[in-house]
Amino acid sequence: YQIDSRVMNSHQRSSIGNKTIEYYMLQEYKQPKDFESFLYVNHVLQAEGIKPALEGHRRAMPYCMGSLYWQINDCWPVASWSSTDYYQRWKALQYYVKKGFEPVLVSPYSEGQNFKVGIVNDQLNEVNGQLVLGIMDFDGKILWEKDEPVKIPANSSHDYFKMNTKELVSLKDTPNLFFYAKLIQNGQVVSRNSFFFRPFKELNIPSPKVEYTIETADSGFNIRLVTDKLAKNVFLQIEDEEGFFSDNYFDMLPHEESVIKLETSISEEKLRKVLSIRTLDNAF
Secondary structure (H helix, E strand, C coil), X not given: CECCHHHCCHHHHHHHCXXXXXXXXXXXXXXXXXXXXXXXXXXXXXXXXXXXXXXXXXXXXXXXXXXXXXXXXXXXXXXXXXXXXXXXXXXXXXXHHHHHCCCEXXXXXXXXXXXXXXXXXXXXXXXXXXXXXXXXXXXXCEEEEEEEEEEECCCEEEEEXXXXXXXXXXXXXXXXXXXXXXXXECXXXXXXXXXXXXXXXXXXXXXXXXXXXXXXXXXXXXXXXXXXXXXXXXXXXXXXCCCEECCCCEEECCCCCXXXXXXXXXXXXXXHHHCEEECHHHXX
């Protein structure tokens, strides 16, 4: 269930932390430190849980051509499994689904003893690009990288990389590293994805230093972010002010810049007062 604390009284808050939600959350995450963190992790849990299913269904083309999930929105303020709330504000799942259904998707995954990278192309034209694969630790050190040209047929789904997982990575090191994949076309990243080899509660996720600058843009602002270490599930928030972020709950690789567009009518002075940034590490 996805929970919006603004529509819950104290009795509902206490009852919502039931054993079912807590059981599934603790399969992947440590115990959140407070109620606000519980809400945040709850949203991330749903998004991260549905993500591999969406990608797996797409990779299974033509036996399966995608997914319908329950549900997109709510017709009244309620604690539910929707991907947007009653006011049409996007939860983590909605951002994940947007990326998961892009016309071209690069998707790293584990199958049995093998680790694979599939690419799905729903377009009716061939895609020519560079596939960049790598393993990086949480501080940004590249431990292994592979870069090769790929031709992706129209309306297709194929694996473009396969390797025994034990040969690719030592399991004893997996709490401190992750796999990344990028598909680049004409100098632009058309799809990117990451894969973590362990449940998130077993990762040694660092406390990153996320810095940002604000630039005025049409209909709002561009927020440029950079981090010194892996920043997991970066969540931007502007308190109760109205606004829409082009991306949220996303991962940031060390030393890579992310530019997020915020559509809002508030002033820059107000934005600097209300903008907050949360990452997964400070939820526990």
